[in-house]
Amino acid sequence: MTVTETSRPGSGQRGSDYARLSRRIAQAGLLERRPGYYAARITLVAALFAGTWALFAALGDSWWQLAVAVLLAAAFGQVTLLAHDLAHGQIFRSRRTSRNAGLIVGNLAVGLSYGWWMDKHTRHHANPNHEDHDPDVSPDFLLWSERQAAASKGLPRFIGRYQAWLFFPLLTLEGVNLKVSSFRALRRPTLKNRAIEGALLGGHVLAYLGALLLVLPLPKALLFFAVHQACYGVYLGCTFAPNHKGMPVLTAEDELDFLRKQVLTSRNVRGGHLVTTALGGLNYQIEHHLFPSMPTANLRRARPIVRDHCASLGIDYVECGLLESWGQALRHLHEVGRPLRRVRT
Incomplete structure (x- = not known):
């Protein structure tokens, strides 16, 4: 996808359109904290x-634990979404308090490095969907663009041919991938x-694996681990992928204001x-990216x-249902991989 000409800023409007919107948002009191x-x-x-x-x-050695693994994946997902809000300073005014809470919620509770993820996510917000600067693409x-597909080699090139079909299966590995990263x-x-x-990441691993091995025999513990981590990865992927995947991928040639x-x-x-509860x-996403510190x-x-402001400026404001958002992401992945399916090397 490319950015259309009608979406580019008009003469004399650079740097001012967002300022006017920001004033309206501030006047409406929407940047204020929501402690309750x-x-x-x-x-x-x-x-x-x-x-x-x-x-x-309480269940102990039971096959019903596989259902608990799915429920625990949802719990891990909701805790991760809280860590996201902490990273954006939405909950506490103090950066130190936010950081300390983020370390407990991220590192200790779910085994996700708060500092690493915060750095990665900050770079994503600064340049969303930019193929050179956004770590999420x-x-x-x-592969998220035709340019990436043309330059791909090895495993990404092989996966890229069928990536739309492999997207959800690959998400089952995302939970483990986040821990390894x-x-x-x-x-x-x-x-x-x-x-x-x-220390907190190590504490999480010891407590998590210790609990599994204490309650379950090894085969069931391994199966619980697999189901839990797979569902956790899919949950996170289905939460974050609808927001940007399938939207325009920017390059160095795209000069857009904030x-x-x-x-x-x-x-x-x-x-x-x-949907709001499930996706935290x-x-x-549009409002979140424009005002990252705004309480959820x-x-x-x-x-x-925001929608009315964009309409007054002729800026495309995209909304759709959850299933359609996944469909758009998968169609984009399929199109990006099309040249690789034609030429096999």
Whole structure:
């Protein structure tokens, strides 16, 4: 996909369109903290997380534990979404408090390096869907642009031919991939608080594997691990993929101001309160990218303001249902891999 000419800023409008929108959002009070909302959400997510582990301990050696593994994947997903909000400073004013809470929620609770993920996600927000600068569209395994497909070699080139079909199967590995990447990040001198991050990640692994082996015999423990991590990976993939995949992929030739860069590469997902809860509010992705520190509960209220502002400027504001968002992402992956299916090397 490419950026259309009608979506580019008009004469004299660069740098001012976002400022006008930001003033409207601030005047509506949508950047203010929502302590009550987050107190309730944290309580519910903590209850889900702790309650699922309690159910795991109570069931003992039972095949019903596979259902618990699925429920625990949902709990891990919701905890990860809380870590996302902490990283954006949506919950606490203090960066130190946000960081400390993020280390506990990310590293200790779900085994995800908070510092590594925060750095990666910050770079994504700065240049969403930019094939040179966004780590979320780097061609590690999947290919997101025709240019990446043409330059691909080895495993990415092989996977790229059938990546639309392999997308969901590959997501089953995402949970493990995030843990491996988290431990690899500990070797980077640029990662702050490496000792603390490493200790908390190690504590998570010991507690997690220890609980599985204490309650279940080894074969069932391995199966529980596989089901849990696979469902966790699919949940995260289905949460984050609808937001940008299948939207325009930017290159160095695309010169867009902040407003257009964020809106044109993002997609909102309709679906009501159920979808909002499942996706942690990230279904309002356009508003989130324009105002990353805005509390999740305010994104829905910001939507009509942002949509009307974009309409007045002739900027495409994309919304669709959840299934359609996945369909758009898969069709994009299929099209990117088309040249590779024609030429086999």
